[in-house]
Amino acid sequence: MLVLSNVKARFKPEYASGPFHASVVQYDAQGAPAHVYAVSLQTSTDSVELPLKPAAGGWGFVTVSGDFAQSDLYVTLSDGRDYTATHGRGEFVEEYPPLTRLLLAAARGAASLVGRTVPVFTRNQYVFVGPESRSHVLLMNLSNVTNSIRVVLGADGRVAGSRLLRLPPMGSHLLDVATLVDVATLVDVASLAGRPSDSAALRLRLEGNAWFNLYLVGAGPLDLAGPLSLMHVK
Amino acid sequence: MSSSLSALLSGTFYEPGYDHRVEIIHQRDAGAHRRLESLDVALYDKDGALLATPAVDPGLEILDLGALVRSATDTRERVMVVLDARYDEAIFPYRPHHYAYFHRAGSTAAPLYYAVNATLGGVPDRVGATNINNFETYVFRQGPFAETYSLLLGCLARFVPVQAQVFAYYGSKRVARDVTLAPKCHAEIPLPAEDGGERLARVEVKALFRLLSYVVGRRAGTGDLVLFDHLFTYAK
Numbered sequence: 001m002l003v004l005s006n007v008k009a010r011f012k013p014e015y016a017s018g019p020f021h022a023s024v025v026q027y028d029a030q031g032a033p034a035h036v037y038a039v040s041l042q043t044s045t046d047s048v049e050l051p052l053k054p055a056a057g058g059w060g061f062v063t064v065s066g067d068f069a070q071s072d073l074y075v076t077l078s079d080g081r082d083y084t085a086t087h088g089r090g091e092f093v094e095e096y097p098p099l100t101r102l103l104l105a106a107a108r109g110a111a112s113l114v115g116r117t118v119p120v121f122t123r124n125q126y127v128f129v130g131p132e133s134r135s136h137v138l139l140m141n142l143s144n145v146t147n148s149i150r151v152v153l154g155a156d157g158r159v160a161g162s163r164l165l166r167l168p169p170m171g172s173h174l175l176d177v178a179t180l181v182d183v184a185t186l187v188d189v190a191s192l193a194g195r196p197s198d199s200a201a202l203r204l205r206l207e208g209n210a211w212f213n214l215y216l217v218g219a220g221p222l223d224l225a226g227p228l229s230l231m232h233v234k
Numbered sequence: 235m236s237s238s239l240s241a242l243l244s245g246t247f248y249e250p251g252y253d254h255r256v257e258i259i260h261q262r263d264a265g266a267h268r269r270l271e272s273l274d275v276a277l278y279d280k281d282g283a284l285l286a287t288p289a290v291d292p293g294l295e296i297l298d299l300g301a302l303v304r305s306a307t308d309t310r311e312r313v314m315v316v317l318d319a320r321y322d323e324a325i326f327p328y329r330p331h332h333y334a335y336f337h338r339a340g341s342t343a344a345p346l347y348y349a350v351n352a353t354l355g356g357v358p359d360r361v362g363a364t365n366i367n368n369f370e371t372y373v374f375r376q377g378p379f380a381e382t383y384s385l386l387l388g389c390l391a392r393f394v395p396v397q398a399q400v401f402a403y404y405g406s407k408r409v410a411r412d413v414t415l416a417p418k419c420h421a422e423i424p425l426p427a428e429d430g431g432e433r434l435a436r437v438e439v440k441a442l443f444r445l446l447s448y449v450v451g452r453r454a455g456t457g458d459l460v461l462f463d464h465l466f467t468y469a470k
């Protein structure tokens with residue numbers, strides 16, 4: 001469920017009065033526009049809840065464009081009893097010109113032969129896994145080129161696992177961090193240290209040949225079958 | 235210490251029973267060149283009493299709040315954790331953005347990731363806050379959820395109490411509440427989910443001085459945190 005508001009417009013003279021119109025485009029996991037929604041707010045203090053429809057792949061992302069300030073956007077997840085939420089702000093979608101797309105495709109293809117990518121953009125992110133919790137990373141390719149994203153997971157100062165993901169333009173991927181590392185061993189280490197309920201901190205390094213961003217997805221003991229949380233990373 | 239260093243004053247709340255970790259810095263390169271120059275941590279109870287100032291290595295990657303609080307105090311109450319970091323802005327052009335994670339042992343709720351609230355308060359001359367940043371808002375979903383809502387507010391001022399107004403909106407009705415917090419005090423301000431048959435739609439906080447502030451949702455029955463998010467700040 002998205003919750004859209006435009007409270008910030010009260011502080012911007014050019015946006016001071018409604019109505020405000022926005023277009024919400026929902027992309028599926030392969031980057032195809034799956035659904036388009038039209039949203040209107042009569043005043044800056046209105047808010048609207050927009051339920052998202054299922055889309056191919058089971059995950060994806062939306063873009064919001066229109067009269068709205070780049071603020072007051074919330075993404076929520078609910079099991080019907082409670083809901084969790086995160087907020088978002090302005091983001092970039094990179095539109096590379098034809099020549100750049102060709103060069104990136106050639107370089108990406110060459111690098112992928114040895115399991116690497118062209119590290120034009122790099123992000124570092126800590127994630128946590130434990131006996132009662134899991135973390136997933138929703139990777140979003142915010143560009144019009146295929147994006148090879150190499151994920152390297154470090155634990156205790158060493159490389160614990162890596163993976164090369166290939167995301168189509170505007171595509172996304174939900175990465176289960178536990179598939180990159182032996183969680184049982186990590187949990188055993190915490191238990192031996194006298195902290196059986198504690199999670200292990202892991203360091204992710206993500207490299208992509210085009211612009212991308214991520215959300216962190218927290219899962220409890222039931223993993224994706226149970227309640228989930230989200231946090232966007234600036 | 236060099237006076238040319240930048241400062242980030244931020245804070246969060248630790249509640250017993252939670253595995254609660256805070257990144258000391260967010261983006262760390264492979265060579266570990268990105269580190270804080272210094273980090274002072276202070277723990278306060280709800281009445282503003284200083285519980286401890288545990289030493290923390292600024293080169294640490296992850297701060298284990300549970301271990302820190304347990305080793306430094308014997309309290310079983312909520313603790314306000316204040317992080318006063320100094321850093322070189324040539325290394326962190328924006329700021330060393332702390333993100334955090336927590337999960338309560340035995341809880342079936344999802345763990346929560348969140349961004350630690352940067353108050354920028356207390357040392358406005360050093361952080362260069364030229365505009366007021368003490369008006370914040372947050373929007374709620376309208377469904378009949380079982381969770382309860384509140385605000386966690388903390389006062390990072392050194393010398394004077396901070397007066398704040400909390401406005402909760404239910405349909406066209408506005409419910410106002412005045413809150414005064416003495417230096418280093420903190421409080422949880424309940425936000426009833428309904429008023430006159432209308433659901434809580436939005437909350438605003440207006441203060442004379444920037445407060446440490448989080449919107450909180452708790453599971454009915456267990457009190458497990460299911461929502462922990464900083465409010466939107468506009469005038470900054």
